[in-house]
Amino acid sequence: MSYAVEVENITVKYGGIEALKNVTLKVDKGAFLGIIGPNGGGKTTLLKVILGLVEPISGQVKVFGQSLKQAADKIGYVPQISEFDRNFPISVLDVVLMARLGGKFSLFHKYSKADIAKARDILAELNLSQLADRQIGQLSGGQLQRVLIARGLAVEPEILLLDEPTANVDASSTSQIYTLLKRLNQTKTIIVVTHDMAAVSSYFDSLACLNSKLYHHGGKEIDQEITEQVFGCPVDLIAHGHPHRVFASHQAGDHND
Numbered sequence: 001m002s003y004a005v006e007v008e009n010i011t012v013k014y015g016g017i018e019a020l021k022n023v024t025l026k027v028d029k030g031a032f033l034g035i036i037g038p039n040g041g042g043k044t045t046l047l048k049v050i051l052g053l054v055e056p057i058s059g060q061v062k063v064f065g066q067s068l069k070q071a072a073d074k075i076g077y078v079p080q081i082s083e084f085d086r087n088f089p090i091s092v093l094d095v096v097l098m099a100r101l102g103g104k105f106s107l108f109h110k111y112s113k114a115d116i117a118k119a120r121d122i123l124a125e126l127n128l129s130q131l132a133d134r135q136i137g138q139l140s141g142g143q144l145q146r147v148l149i150a151r152g153l154a155v156e157p158e159i160l161l162l163d164e165p166t167a168n169v170d171a172s173s174t175s176q177i178y179t180l181l182k183r184l185n186q187t188k189t190i191i192v193v194t195h196d197m198a199a200v201s202s203y204f205d206s207l208a209c210l211n212s213k214l215y216h217h218g219g220k221e222i223d224q225e226i227t228e229q230v231f232g233c234p235v236d237l238i239a240h241g242h243p244h245r246v247f248a249s250h251q252a253g254d255h256n257d
């Protein structure tokens, strides 16, 4: 089995803060991986290391067996919605088009017909065509999140990394977004940082638990010992009503599911 992403012995420090300690994570091609952990546990940092946006002090990352430089165009990124300035006066179509330029964005750039056609195709695939000319400031949270996914897909990646894609959306948009990701997973490796434990139980096929160190990577049924190590609190505080499905060793009958 070839790995989509191989993170080996990565350590990241921000000044005195050790955000990642010796993290090794090998993600199979075609995986739909959820990364969970407490606030400040290093989840975003790990995504940024995989993207080459944060430089580790030790360790290495490979994507499909290649260096990050060689494989940069194989990865699409959907940042946390809070990192995105929705007051920027730009249309939905332009958000997707800009991503096709990579780092070479210029206000005076003229997009090729092929770029415009591709951006429109992606919007159509995500059922967003009717919003193409809408200013992003006029979108709902769920719509903006799907536009950001469209932007992540604009580079036609083989791997899609998403940071909290359902943090600010309601239950119906959440299920729409995960259904969409599940569909995209038919052709892409998907890695999602999330606090959404319901998603963990119903959508992901594997799970990584991170709190500076990686405590678990494998099946999505994790035991109480791991959750206490990772979160430092009882399971019930994080399970949001889905303890049985998520936590295999949890006592049956403790909760009404």
Ligand SMILES: Nc1ncnc2c1ncn2[C@@H]1O[C@H](COP(=O)(O)OP(=O)(O)OP(=O)(O)O)[C@@H](O)[C@H]1O
Pocket (backbone or CB within 6 Å): 014, 015, 017, 019, 037, 038, 039, 040, 041, 042, 043, 044, 045, 046
């Ligand atoms: N640019 C930075 N400079 C300094 N410290 C940082 C920087 N980015 C992150 N950190 C620190 O590194 C640690 C890990 O942060 P990170 O954002 O990776 O965690 P996270 O698991 O994504 O958190 P959350 O769930 O709250 O989004 C935190 O202590 C954070 O304050």
